[in-house]
Amino acid sequence: MAKQYDVIVIGAGPGGMTAALYASRANLSVLMLDRGIYGGQMNNTAAVENYPGFKSILGPELGQQMYDGATQFGAEYAYGNVTDLTDDGKIKTVVTDEGEYQAKAVIIATGAEHRKLGVPGEEAYGGRGVSYCAVCDGAFFKGQEVAVIGGGDSAVEEGLYLAGLASKVTVIHRRDQLRAQKIIQQRAFANPKMHFVWNAQTEEILGDDNKVTGVRYHDKETGEDKVLPVSGVFIYVGIKPLTDSFKHVDVLDDAGWIPTNELMETQVPGIFAIGDVRAKNLRQIATAVGEGGQAGQSAFNYIQSLQDAQLQAGAVPSAEQN
Secondary structure: OOEEEEEEEEOOOHHHHHHHHHHHHOOOOEEEEEOOOOOHHHHHOOOEOOOOOOOOEOHHHHHHHHHHHHOOOOOEEEEOOEEEEEEOOOOEEEEEOOEEEEEEEEEEOOOEEEOOOOOOOOOOOEOOOEEOOHHHHHHHHOOOEEEEEOOOHHHHHHHHHHHOOOOEEEEEOOOOOOOOOHHHHHHHHHOOOEEEEOOEEEEEEEEOOOOEEEEEEEEOOOOOEEEEEOOEEEEOOOEEEOOHHHOOOOOOOOOOOEOOOOOOEOOOOOEEEOHHHEOOOOOOHHHHHHHHHHHHHHHHHHHHHHHHHHHHOOOOOOOOOO
């Protein structure tokens, strides 16, 4: 028989942990589910400099502090890869590879993941020079030349991080200017280790039997194919929401993101969404935390509305329901 809770939070990143904190502090029984360690992408971040209250803090350290706060009022945490979510009205069933759980309200906080380039060599040299996380793998390339593919905030920020380790960092971008915030661009242009290749379409990641040796790209201005010799390639070309498990509930838009209102409510009563899975522009720790607090409170209000409806119908809630 599925174990029952008031609220199940799917995902234990900053938003999910904050939602669990607010819901459990409101005396609701709460389960956080995640397929990995709590903290989410913070575990891959060397230093967080834009979260209020901390001038600078290591990502894993911030994740641990958030987890300690999230569980102080009784919220439980469990590993589990969610494969399905069904809505039976007042009860939602969360299916995982470890079993099933039920709750009156569900908060989706599964985040997003990096998109792949889809070019030859990307899969073949994964873990052997191709990476999507500079903090995770940058130390392997100390004193070497690396490439960063992309032109947004993540690409440039991770390039700056790599510049502290590598001898040279070349940003390969398909446009003639970066999309990153101006302050980040200014830091990059001022760093002598940062170099830029403009109007370049990455065609292939080259290597020998063991490791990456270079990047072949098409110069859209000259029409030539060129090769940049590097030891590592870090790819930042966008993200996609981790929402495949929620196709059986009507909460996704055409691109797979989850639209919500300002209360973090989806169009399905009792299902909420926060953080990087939402259809929005800014995806940061601070925004996820704010959304998590709102979702925790909204879940409490939703459960209260169910109990109020029972009372109005003349039903007396049992101790188990309370």
